[in-house]
Amino acid sequence: MGIRSFFAKPLAARVVKKYRLSQQQAFERQDFWLKQMVAKAEKTLFGRGHSFSKIKNYLDYRSNVPIFEYEDIKPYIDEVVAGKEDILWPGKPAYFAKTSGTTSGVKYIPISSDSMPFHITAARDALLHYVYYSGNSSFLDRKLIFLSGSPEMTETNGVPTGRLSGIVNHHVPGYLRGNQMPSYKTNCIEDWEQKLEAIVQETISKRMGLISGIPPWVQMYFDRLEELSGQKIGDLFPDFQVFVTGGVNFEPYREKLLASIGREIDVVETYPASEGFIAFDDSSGEPGLLLNVDGGIFFEFVPTDTYFGANPVRLSLTEVSLDVNYALLLTTNAGLWSYSIGDTVKFVSLNPYRIVVTGRIKHFISAFGEHVIAEEVEKALAAALLACPEARVVEFTVAPQVSPSSGLPYHEWLIEFSSPPSSLSTFQEALDASMCAQNIYYRDLITGSILRPLVLTSLPAGAFISYMKSQGKLGGQNKVPRLSNDRVLAEGVLRT
Template sequence: MGIKSWLSKPLASWIVQKQKKWSSDPVGTQKNVFDLLIKKAQKTTFGKDHAFDSIQSHADYCRLVPVREYEGFKEYIELVKQGTQDVLWPGIPLYFAKTSGTTSGVKYIPITKDSIGYHINGAKDALLNYVHQTGKSEFLDKKLIFLSGSPIMEKKNGIYIGRLSGIVNHHVPGYLRGNQLPSFETNCVDDWESKLEKIVDETIDQDMSLISGIPPWVQMYFDRIEERTHKKIKDVFPSFSLLVYGGVNFSPYKRKLIESIGKEIDTVETYPASEGFIAFQDIPGQAGLLLLLNSGIFYEFIPVEEYGSANPTRLTIGEVKTDVNYALVMSTNAGLFAYSIGDTVKFVSTAPYRIVVTGRVKHFISAFGEHVIGEEVEQAMKNALLKHPEVSITEFTVAPQVTPEEGLPYHEWLIEFISMPADMDQFAHDLDQEMIQKNIYYKDLIVGNILRPLVITSISAGGFINGMKKMGKLGGQNKAPRLSNDRSFATIILTA
């Protein structure tokens, strides 16, 4: 056992004890965060515009600070970009995390001196929880690969601008830098496919123990390794023991990833966002991610059916219930207040508070009033694959076909198969039956002959990768939308 793995165990125990302390008083922890945010931002432009000095309670906050998406912050963000001090948070941010929004175009999310540490500690604590729960720490003595965006940044008016994963790359703890791959130079390559080849060059003969990244891009890395070596990943990297992932539901990718690896492997799920590090899987193998209530973020939860209404219910942590879909709203020590992150979550536990991500507030299909959400299509696909074990897939997305050339409208499932169903009609039928069980409105539309059963369109190998490339969103932290209320993404995939 090396020095890093040996030292990690007492550190992991200390971190877990700290977690137990704040998680045992979730309401008090969140109140402390709320009070600190309001106090510290009182003299900012945003604080003055919203009478922060008069806020004494959450009810006051709801009355004075409406829920906003990114567009509602643009006026303030533009001032910050010009170098104006004390706009959203005291001073100016250290960074802007540059993200590609689906409706807002490019977004600039502030990261401040107060918030950057939580981005780093979230990832670190996820690994230390794994060490504490499993007793496994030897992976820390070997090579660790992080598939991330370029760390190159530009600087404007005193603020560095770059991708979140690239920004975080600059803050990897020194004790891990010697283990980290790929090299800084390779990470700086912007073109994903060129970068991937260089990553393979640098890692193929290394003693890799941990690989981290978004599942579809990890799969691309595995595919390139297999193409070069004609071996399973376990034979190329005998020490590979832990996969850390986030950003998408793991289930659709799990089967192919495990096939590529050649053995079952431990996994840890994380929930990082440009707005803050939100949650991580604190107990391996157990569903749900521990919501980080002491990480400079005050959370509010809006029942999904009320999202977008004039005066939605805004629940705090002590008011939520399990198995209810909520739109996630955050106020942060980076200067975002009552900010709708765009994700929907569901609590699977309240002691402690653990969540699963169920979709996006704007990623749904309701062309006929059915309001099908990401969680439903992913669960339907998972169950259909269990019924058809011969089938494996790379990726899928769902879009409405409102004006077909003939017949009733339908939901089109664009699926990139690795291995095809023995009976495509039966697979489509089973998938449709799963959707009927999941969504009563969809069932009513099918039974009432408003919609016909779903239609599967098989996408050729590489179709999704080519589509993402066409959109300029190949690699890094980008991911394909699971479903859309229009056909824009479907059209890109079909014509890529």
């Protein structure tokens, strides 16, 4: 047993105990963070403009601070980007996490010296929970790979700026640096295809213990390794024990990734974002991700059926219920206030607080009032794969076809298979049956002859990769939206 794995076990026990206590005191910890952050930002431009000095509790806060989407808070962020201090949070940010938005172009998400440690600690603690519950720490003595964006950063008026995953690379604990892969030089390659090839060459002969990354890009890494070695990943890397994933729901990718590995592997799911580290799979075997209630974030939850109304309902953690779809709001110790992160979640446990990510608040199909969400299409895909177990899906997206050349409108499922179903019609029927079972509005539109059953379009190999490349979004933290209320993405994929 190496020194890392030896010391990990007692540390894991302490960390798990701490999280159990924070869950037992979840209301108190949330109240602490809200009051602490409001007090610290009282003299900022935002704090003065929203009467932070008068806020004594959550009801005061909710009355003084409206919901902010990026477009709403952008005037403040523009001033921070321009180099001004004490705008959203005292002083200047430690970093800007640069992300690509669909409606705002490039987004600059501030990360403060107060918030940065929580990004790192939560990622560490997810692994330590795994160590505690599995009893396995030997992977820490092997090579660890984090497929991430480039750690090279630019400066924005003196503030280092880059992708979150690249920023985090600068804060990997020293005791893991000797095991970390790929090399800094390789990690700085901007072109994803060139970078992937360099990573493969660096790692193909190493003793990999942990692999981490967003599933579609990890799949590209696995495919190239298989192509060069002629081996399954589990045989090529016999010490490979833990796969850490985040950024998207793992389930649609699970079957193909595990088929590439060729054996059982432990999976740890995480929910990081540029705005904060929200939740992680604590490896206890319970469903859902453990909400990070003591991680520098105050959470609010908006029932999605009220989100676009004149008076959205806003709830603190004390008021949430199981199995309700909520839009997630974050107030953070980097100066984001009731900020709509764009994700939707459901609680699957209230003791402790566990969530599942159900989709994006603006990623839905409601061309006819059906309001289909990502959770529903992902469950339908799982049902179709169960009906056709020989099928393997690489990637998919769903879009409405409102004005077909003939016949009734429909939902079009664009799916890239690595192994197609023996019967496309059986797969398609299973998709549609699951959608009808889950969404009564969709079912009523079908039975009322407003929509016809969905149409499945099988795409050629590499279609989604070609599309993402054409958009400059190949690799890194980029993800294909599960569904859209228009055909921009669908037509783009069909053209490639």
